[in-house]
Amino acid sequence: MASIKANTPKILDKLRKAAGPKVKIAGMTYYDPFLADYQLGAGGQAIASLSVTLAKTVSTALVSAFKAKNVRVADVAGAFRTDTPFTTLGKLTGGGTAPLAVAEICNQTWECTAPPRGPNIHANTTGYKAIAKAFTAVL
16 A cells, blocks of 8 residues: 555656646556455455455555546446445356356456466456446546
8 A cells, every 4th residue: 555655646747747738647446356256155255355445445545646646537446346245246147146246357357267268367358348438438
């Protein structure tokens, strides 16, 4: 957290200097790949629950830094429903249900995919479309 708070403003200053005053700049909040651990039983559910707290803390720090430098914020965490309570269910692409935040991580990344493609924290085509849409909304 200290690194985010110390370095994000410096990075944004350098980016603004390089881009110039008229270029639109947007930062983003992040989705939480650790939500996929929810499916691994009680231990994984504990990790997933704690990870939401961390994701919110990181997003809050980033949004604060972005806004202090007049940088727009793409709500990628929102696009992935990262902080939706586990009591709200969603559909998994392959069938079945899971908490919505977990379903969205599974549906929009490779995190719940079997090897060799997964598990992988990176977004899949659906996820990259959601990220692009979040940026389009603020640019």
